[in-house]
Amino acid sequence: MGVDVMRESTLMWLQYITGLAILVLGAIHFASLTFFQVSNYDQALLYGTVVGRYTNIAWASALELFLALLSYHVFNGFRVILLELRQDGLWTKAVNVTMFLAGLVVLLYGTRTIALFMMGGGA
Amino acid sequence: MSETERMAISTTLEGVEKPVKTVMFRVFRFNPEKDEKPYYKDYEVPIYRFTTVLDALLYIKYNLDPTLSVRYSCRMGVCGSCGMIINGKERLACKTIVLSLNSNIVTVRPLNNLPVVRDLITDFTPFFDKHKQVKPYIIRDDVEAHYDREFIQSMDELMEFMMITNCIKCGLCYSACPTTATDELFLGPQALAQAYRYTIDTRDSGAKERFEAVDTNHGVWRCHFAGACSAVCPKGVDPAFAIQQLKKLLLYRRKKMEKRAPAHESNKPRELLKKVEYPEGWPEQ
Amino acid sequence: MPASKTIRNMRGWLAGWFRVVQVNFERWLYALHRLAGVIVGLYLIAHIVETSETLVGPEAWDSTMAFLKNPAAHTGLLIIAAAAVYHGLNGVRLYLAASGVGIGRPVRPEWPYTPVSLTSSQRNLAWIFIAVTVVLIIYAFYQLFMISLWGWM
Known part of the structure; x- marks a missing residue:
């Protein structure tokens, strides 16, 4: 598994870097939900606004990047918490594998939404 | 009285x-x-x-x-x-x-x-075992070579770790730390602070070995800077500071620390036996 | 020789991670950071499923959004927004601390032994970040409740 072969300091360095990038992208995400290009939260949630962003290349790539960074940061964070919770060898292995796969599933599932819209899919 | x-x-x-x-x-x-x-x-x-x-x-x-x-x-x-x-x-x-x-x-x-x-x-066995794991001693090849010389270290270099040498291994930080509350393999604040103390010591060249010991699943990265260790330390050691510094070394100065040549020794032999000057009227020894 | 029978005496996650009485300020920040991280992490999973509704069509999306437009759901969103902002900003503080910023310089220990890491600028930074979080919570409340739910604007 990818997570097993990396040094812990590399994983945590990535945790910090993704965290900082998520902070920037998250700020854009919050702005886009409240005042940026929309006038309020309700307007940001209209179907047209949401799909408009999925089909715009800049917005879609920003969202995809946001998703990719988050799926690493979140599931590595869960991994850290779960490793602190129990310590036997099987648990450690199971946590490493499960969190890697869960992150991958979330990444792929979210990417599917964006990719299908970019390819002209959706409704 | x-x-x-x-x-x-x-x-x-x-x-x-x-x-x-x-x-x-x-x-x-x-x-x-x-x-x-x-x-x-x-x-x-x-x-x-x-x-x-x-x-x-x-x-x-x-x-x-x-x-x-x-x-x-x-x-x-x-x-x-x-x-x-x-x-x-x-x-x-x-x-x-x-x-x-x-x-x-x-x-x-x-x-x-x-x-x-x-x-x-x-029972302090796990505590001392972890202390040993981080190799809390000066590591260098020539340590036995010149018993009568001392290694040159400046006051500034000493001050980098002086604070951490105060540790008395009382285990208060180990008890207060939130990570040790669930993680029995976590090295703990005391051992990690000692790892930093010997790594930053300019007389030491064992950074590589010590980094291997602390850069693990249950090493330095399981510290999340809750600061509980420093808050209870009765000797002013400040393990939280030391552990953050250790993370800094791992993140930014790993290669440099691993390659660092240890402080060279003095070219002057140390005076091993100094003649004791007794006060006047003191009986001859 | 270890004794024949000992008590394990580990604090466990509730009393260990979330011990909040008689503790230093940073320990509160740590507990909140962990709690906020878990909240936002779990929300990410729900959010990915939620946004995939757009693929089904406008009606499905609009009905989901209408279903989620109620005080309970918006309170949840407010908590998630607060957790995300807090976790993000406190994460910056932790990153800076791990880079040796804001934790002071080593001192010669002298009674009464004040730890430098707990009295340095990282603590002020934490207060600034808490203030920013509060301001953004107020803004989120304005958006989620005053505009969206109560229609004041």
Whole structure:
């Protein structure tokens, strides 16, 4: 598994870097939900606004990047918490594998939404 | 001490001759040979102005209940044997004045996260094992070569780790740390602080080995800077600072530290036996 | 020799991670950071499923959004927004600390031994970040409740 072969300091360095990038992208995400290009939260949630962003290349790539960074940061964070919770060898292995796969599933599932819209899919 | 001196002290210092008040000590008791479960037992202890928690526990042992087990040695915050949780906070019993707790009930229990052997005594084996794991000693190839030389180190270089050398291995930080509360493999604040202390020491060249020991699943990265270790440290070691510095070395200076050449030795032999100058009138040795 | 029978005496996650009485300020920040991280992490999973509704069509999306437009759901969103902002900003503080910023310089230990890492600028930074979080919570409340739910604007 990818997570097993990396040094812990590399994983945590990535945790910090993704965290900082998520902070920037998250700020854009919050702005886009409240005042940026929309006038309020309700307007940001209209179907047209949401799909408009999925089909715009800049917005879609920003969202995809946001998703990719988050799926690493979140599931590595869960991994850290779960490793602190129990310590036997099987648990450690199971946590490493499960969190890697869960992150991958979330990444792929979210990417599917964006990719299908970019390819002209959706409704 | 003459009677007038005693009077002088008792008039300037109240609560030295007679007890100030009686305090209820609620002490954690567990005898592995008899008890299934630990329990708390109450003792009334007369408290003088400077009675420490250790004094009170020894009062209990001598006067009320000789079966109470407590580990202590120096009574002055140097040996690190009497660490325990006093009124919910990790403290050294010998350095805690009972009156400073401002409480008529004092609860005393053994340190967290270490196995309890009996009453207030905990088994420090895991703690010392982790201390050994980080190789807390100077590592260099030529350490045996010149027994009569010293390694050159500047005052600034010394100050980088001077603070951490104060550690007395009392285990208070290990008990307070939130990560050790669940992670029994986590090295703990004490061992990680020592890892930093020897890595940053300019006389040392064992950074590579020590980084291997701390850069693991249960090493330095399981510290999340809760600062509990530094808050309870009775010697001003500040493990939280040391661990963050250790992370800094791993993140930014790993290669540089691993390749660093240790401080060279003085070209002048140390004077091994200095002639002692005795004061005038001192008998010849 | 280890004793024949000992008590394990580990604090466990509730009393260990979330011990909040008689502790230093940073320990509160740590507990909140962990709590906020878990909240936001779990929300990410729900959010990915939620946004995939757009693929089904406008009606499905609009009905989901209408279903989620109620005080309970918006309170949840407010908590998630607060958790995300807090976790993000406190994460910056932790990153800076791990880079050796804001934790002071080593001192010669002298009684009464004040730890430098707990009295340095990282603590002020934490207060600034808490203030920013509060301001953004107020803004989120304005958006989620005053505009969206109560229609004041």
